[in-house]
Amino acid sequence: MTRARVDTVVHGGLVVTSSTVTPAAIAIKDGRIAAIGEESMMPDAARSIDVGGKYVFPGLIDAHTHIWSEGFGVTTRAAACGGVTTTLIFLRGDANDNIFEVATESKRQAVEQAHVDYGFHVYLFDRASMIEELEGTMKLGIPTFKMFMAYKKRQMKVSNEFMLRAMQTIKRLGATAMVHAENGEMIDVLEDQAIAAGCCGAEHFYPTRPNVAEGEAVNRAIEIATHVGCPLYIVHLSSAEGLARIKAARDAGLPVWTETCPQYLLLTDDDMRKWGPLAKIAPPLRTRQDNEALWTGLERGWIPVLATDHASYPPEAKEVGKKDIFQAAFGAPGVETLVPLAFSEGVVKRGLGPSWLARVLSEGPAKIFQIYPKKGALQPGSDADLVVIDPDKRVLLQAKNLHQGAGYTLFEGREVRGWPVLTMVRGQVLLDNGELKQGPGFGQFLHRPMDGHAPAARTT
Numbered sequence: 001m002t003r004a005r006v007d008t009v010v011h012g013g014l015v016v017t018s019s020t021v022t023p024a025a026i027a028i029k030d031g032r033i034a035a036i037g038e039e040s041m042m043p044d045a046a047r048s049i050d051v052g053g054k055y056v057f058p059g060l061i062d063a064h065t066h067i068w069s070e071g072f073g074v075t076t077r078a079a080a081c082g083g084v085t086t087t088l089i090f091l092r093g094d095a096n097d098n099i100f101e102v103a104t105e106s107k108r109q110a111v112e113q114a115h116v117d118y119g120f121h122v123y124l125f126d127r128a129s130m131i132e133e134l135e136g137t138m139k140l141g142i143p144t145f146k147m148f149m150a151y152k153k154r155q156m157k158v159s160n161e162f163m164l165r166a167m168q169t170i171k172r173l174g175a176t177a178m179v180h181a182e183n184g185e186m187i188d189v190l191e192d193q194a195i196a197a198g199c200c201g202a203e204h205f206y207p208t209r210p211n212v213a214e215g216e217a218v219n220r221a222i223e224i225a226t227h228v229g230c231p232l233y234i235v236h237l238s239s240a241e242g243l244a245r246i247k248a249a250r251d252a253g254l255p256v257w258t259e260t261c262p263q264y265l266l267l268t269d270d271d272m273r274k275w276g277p278l279a280k281i282a283p284p285l286r287t288r289q290d291n292e293a294l295w296t297g298l299e300r301g302w303i304p305v306l307a308t309d310h311a312s313y314p315p316e317a318k319e320v321g322k323k324d325i326f327q328a329a330f331g332a333p334g335v336e337t338l339v340p341l342a343f344s345e346g347v348v349k350r351g352l353g354p355s356w357l358a359r360v361l362s363e364g365p366a367k368i369f370q371i372y373p374k375k376g377a378l379q380p381g382s383d384a385d386l387v388v389i390d391p392d393k394r395v396l397l398q399a400k401n402l403h404q405g406a407g408y409t410l411f412e413g414r415e416v417r418g419w420p421v422l423t424m425v426r427g428q429v430l431l432d433n434g435e436l437k438q439g440p441g442f443g444q445f446l447h448r449p450m451d452g453h454a455p456a457a458r459t460t
Ligand SMILES: [Zn+2]
Pocket: 064, 066, 090, 235, 309
């Protein structure tokens, strides 16, 4: 008997990269990809996995999740059940918290709880001394700092002054600014007027957060970032107006990136009216025209990332919004439905091709968030993170079968075609036909940027 030279060979699949789909086998050794090629060329392996003609994607990334009421364990477990192998998580914290301390404590918790590999983003609030905490936080492996241009009433909004100063420091440190781009002052006036008029139903929510509030804020963030020379990532883009401004910046070669989310591609204000506070998210669900503009942006590469903004609250926590929509918490779950929805709606229904999915859920976020090519690529030396999707498996999305802490999904009753049936992380099976094979603490922290990947190397 010959001695195995690699640990595992995954064969019989269609290997998907950001530009090709090829029948090939993948050899794995010590948690990394050792070789990709014809099956007959593969070295001897201790274990062989036949994926029977299904697609083999690189590990899939949700670059935008929140752990709010769930904690690291529940959010990352739902991610793993949905075929996600890496997630980037926004840390909890408020204006009075020292972000270095929040990040240190979060690392301690997540190392015991995470089911998938993970990195962190942190919030910046309008406190001048917070800017001094940036450098230490970055040394912990967190180079992405998010500011809110909205939520003044909740003491989360930053001023233009703070944003300018923070971007100067972020640029100097080689980090990336992220913004929630909605004009908070406009929104607060419209909201106050709606409340004064007694208009507090679900149908009154979208009118208080009009498309122009996003378009204006996207524009302002780009102008300030461009003046400073600071790399900028606009989270959860939701409008055609915002997209137009981002496309213009990217066409001009500026370091500006964005993401959109399944809810902004597939749902509209009609769903807000149907679901009420359960669908209260910000930016709000908008119109079919916005859906279509965002699909076009994702297809053409103007939007290089698809992520979820997963923020789970159980229905009880949203109850207050039935009487007054403005009182309800913001957020809806999504990490577990990201991969099936992207495959079913993008690859199958819109015919965008498997490589499109590899770009927006793997290579794009990996490059922008500086974990490439450890993550985001199927090539020798990369982590052996694989997602096998059965393109023919049909599943009815139902909250009762999901693991998100919210206990509901805005995609209830939607049939998807294509389902992640097997995932591997660092060469180990994580998910096998709906069953998790690893426990909490399996996920590893991604100290970013990974070696040798300065912002200048990001080309997507
Ligand atoms: Zn978010």
